[in-house]
Amino acid sequence: xxxxxxxxxxxxxxxxxxxxxxxxxxxxxxxxxxxxxxxxxxxxxxxxxxxxxxxxxxxxxxxxxxxxxxxxxxxxxxxxxxxxxxxxxxxxxxxxxxxxxxxxxxxxxxxxxxxxxxxxxxxxxxxxxxxxxxxxxxxxxxxxxxxxxxxxxxxxxxxxxxxxxxxxxxxxxxxxxxxxxxxxxxxxxxxxxxxxxxxxxxxxxxxxxxxxxxxxxxxxxxxxxxxxxxxxxxxxxxxxxxxxxxxxxxxxxxxxxxxxxxxxxxxxxxxxxxx
Amino acid sequence: xxxxxxxxxxxxxxxxxxxxxxxxxxxxxxxxxxxxxxxxxxxxxxxxxxxxxxxxxxxxxxxxxxxxxxxxxxxxxxxxxxxxxxxxxxxxxxxxxxxxxxxxxxxxxxxxxxxxxxxxxxxxxxxxxxxxxxxxxxxxxxxxxxxxxxxxxxxxxxxxxxxxxxxxxxxxxxxxxxxxxxxxxxxxxxxxxxxxxxxxxxxxxxxxxxxxxxxxxxxxxxxxxxxxxxxxxxxxxxxxxxxxxxxxxxxxxxx
Numbered sequence: 001x002x003x004x005x006x007x008x009x010x011x012x013x014x015x016x017x018x019x020x021x022x023x024x025x026x027x028x029x030x031x032x033x034x035x036x037x038x039x040x041x042x043x044x045x046x047x048x049x050x051x052x053x054x055x056x057x058x059x060x061x062x063x064x065x066x067x068x069x070x071x072x073x074x075x076x077x078x079x080x081x082x083x084x085x086x087x088x089x090x091x092x093x094x095x096x097x098x099x100x101x102x103x104x105x106x107x108x109x110x111x112x113x114x115x116x117x118x119x120x121x122x123x124x125x126x127x128x129x130x131x132x133x134x135x136x137x138x139x140x141x142x143x144x145x146x147x148x149x150x151x152x153x154x155x156x157x158x159x160x161x162x163x164x165x166x167x168x169x170x171x172x173x174x175x176x177x178x179x180x181x182x183x184x185x186x187x188x189x190x191x192x193x194x195x196x197x198x199x200x201x202x203x204x205x206x207x208x209x210x211x212x213x214x215x216x217x218x219x220x221x222x223x224x225x226x227x228x229x230x231x232x233x234x235x236x237x238x239x240x241x242x243x244x245x246x247x248x249x250x251x252x253x254x255x256x257x258x259x260x261x262x263x264x265x266x267x268x269x270x271x272x273x274x275x
Numbered sequence: 276x277x278x279x280x281x282x283x284x285x286x287x288x289x290x291x292x293x294x295x296x297x298x299x300x301x302x303x304x305x306x307x308x309x310x311x312x313x314x315x316x317x318x319x320x321x322x323x324x325x326x327x328x329x330x331x332x333x334x335x336x337x338x339x340x341x342x343x344x345x346x347x348x349x350x351x352x353x354x355x356x357x358x359x360x361x362x363x364x365x366x367x368x369x370x371x372x373x374x375x376x377x378x379x380x381x382x383x384x385x386x387x388x389x390x391x392x393x394x395x396x397x398x399x400x401x402x403x404x405x406x407x408x409x410x411x412x413x414x415x416x417x418x419x420x421x422x423x424x425x426x427x428x429x430x431x432x433x434x435x436x437x438x439x440x441x442x443x444x445x446x447x448x449x450x451x452x453x454x455x456x457x458x459x460x461x462x463x464x465x466x467x468x469x470x471x472x473x474x475x476x477x478x479x480x481x482x483x484x485x486x487x488x489x490x491x492x493x494x495x496x497x498x499x500x501x502x503x504x505x506x507x508x509x510x511x512x513x514x515x516x517x518x519x520x521x522x523x524x525x526x527x528x529x530x
Contacts, residue, residue, distance in 0.1 A: 053404060055400065055403060055404075079406040079408070080406070082403075082404055082405070082406040083406045085404065086404075087401070087404040089397045089400065089401055090397070091396060091397060093396060093397035093398050093400065093401035094398075094401075095393075095398055095401075096392075096393075096396070096398070106405070106407075107405045107406075107407065110405070110407045110412070111406070111407075152401075155405075159405075
C-alpha cells in the first residue's frame with residue numbers, strides 16, 4: 001500500500017453475465033490530483049466507478065480506497081467510507097421532489113443534526129461556489145443540463161468529501177457550460193485539497209484539467225501518463241482514441257457477416273428474427 | 276419441462292426476495308416512524324389524495340347496494356333489513372376489497388412509477404453514494420404511508436357507502452328509516468367489524484408492499500417502469516382477491 005495513492009486497484013476481474021468487462025486491471029489514483037479515466041464507449045468506465053464506490057463487487061482482485069480494503073467492509077463500513085466520497089452522476093441525479101436548496105441540504109439533514117442556520121450557511125456557500133446561489137429556490141426540472149450538474153456538484157461537496165468522482169461530466173453540454181464545469185473540476189480539486197476522478201471520453205476537455213490519465217480498453221489499461229505522454233504514445237489504439245480517428249484497432253464496423261453475401265441475400269448470415 | 280422448472284425456481288427466488296424485502300421494511304419501520312414527517316408526507320400522498328376517489332366510489336357502490344338490496348329483499352318482503360344487508364356487505368367485503376383495488380390503481384401505481392423513475396434517473400444510486408439507504412429513506416416511508424392509509428380509507432369508503440345505501444333506500448325508495456338503522460345496530464356484531472378491519476390491514480400491507488417492491492425492482496428504462504406500474508395493479512388485484520377468500524374462509528370456520 002502506498003500512502004500517495006487514494007485509490008489502488010490490483011488485478012481487477014469483473015464480468016457482466018458471460019461478458020467480461022475487466023480482465024486483470026491495475027490502476028492507481030494519486031492523492032491531490034485530477035485523474036482522468038478515458039476509453040471508448042462500452043469499456044466499462046461507469047462500471048469501474050461503481051466498483052470503486054462499492055456499488056458492485058468484483059469477481060476477483062482488490063480495491064483499496066483511502067487505505068480501506070473494500071471487500072473487507074460490511075455495509076456500515078462501506079457507508080462510512082462513502083461519506084468521504086462525493087459522486088456526480090451523468091445526469092446529476094437530483095431528487096426531483098426537492099428544490100435545489102433542499103437537494104444540497106439533503107445529505108446534511110440525513111447525516112447530521114445541525115441547526116437550520118448552519119445548514120443554510122453551508123448550502124448557500126456550496127451553491128455560491130458553483131455560481132447558482134440565485135437558483136436556490138428552483139426545482140430540478142426547471143434547470144438546464146449544465147445547471148443540474150452544477151447543483152449535483154454542490155450537493156456532492158456538501159459533506160466535504162475527500163474524493164470527488166465525476167461520471168461523464170461533459171456529455172451533452174454547450175461549450176459555455178462545458179467550460180464552466182472544466183474550470184470547476186480544477187478549482188474544487190485545488191481549493192479543497194481533494195482528489196478527483198473524472199471519467200470521460202472528451203479528450204480535449206479532459207486534457208486541460210487532468211494531471212494524469214488512464215486509457216482503458218478491452219478490460220485493461222491500454223496506456224497511462226500525462227496528457228502529453230498519451231498524445232504522443234506509439235500505440236495505434238491510443239492514437240486512434242486521442243485523435244478521434246473513425247477506423248483503426250477499434251473498427252468502424254461492428255462484427256457482421258460478409259457484406260456481399262448478405263446483400264445478395266441467399267439467406268445465409270441473416271438474422272433469424274428478421275421479419 | 277426444464278423451462279417450467281426454471282420458471283418455478285425463478286418464482287420461488289422472487290418470492291423469497293420479496294419476503295426478505297418485507298422483513299427489511301418491517302425492521303426499519305421503527306426508525307422511520309421516529310421521523311413522523313417522512314411518513315405523514317406519504318400518508319398524505321397515498322391517503323389524502325385518494326380521498327375524493329374513495330368517497331365518490333364508496334357513495335355509488337353503497338347506492339347500488341341500496342337499489343339491488345331493496346329490489347331483491349322486497350321479493351321476500353324484508354326491505355326493513357336493507358340497513359343490515361348494506362352494512363354487512365360493505366363492511367366485510369366490498370369496503371376492503373374495492374378500496375384495495377382503487378388504492379392499487381390510484382396510490383399503488385403512483386408509488387411504483389415514482390420509485391421506478393427514481394431508479395431510472397439514478398436518484399436511488401445517488402442516495403446510496405451519499406451513504407443514505409434508499410430502503411430507509413424511500414421505500415419504508417412509502418410502505419408505511421400506504422399501509423396506514425388503507426384501513427382509514429376503507430373505513431371512509433364503508434361509511435360513505437352506508438350513507439349512499441341510506442340515501443337510495445330511505446328517502447327515495449321509502450324504507451323505514453328507524454328500521455334501517457335499528458336492524459343494522461342489532462345485527463352487526465364486533466366480529467363483523469373486526470373481519471373488515473383485519474382485511475383492510477392485510478390488503479393495505481399487501482398492496483403497499485407490491486407497489487414499493489415493483490417500483491424498487493423496476494428495470495431502469497421507460498418500458499421497465501411502465502411494466503412495473505402495470506404489474507402493480509394486476510398482481511395486487513389477484514393477491515387481494517385470493518387473500519379475501521382465505522380470510523373469509525378463516526373467519527367463517529372460526530365464527
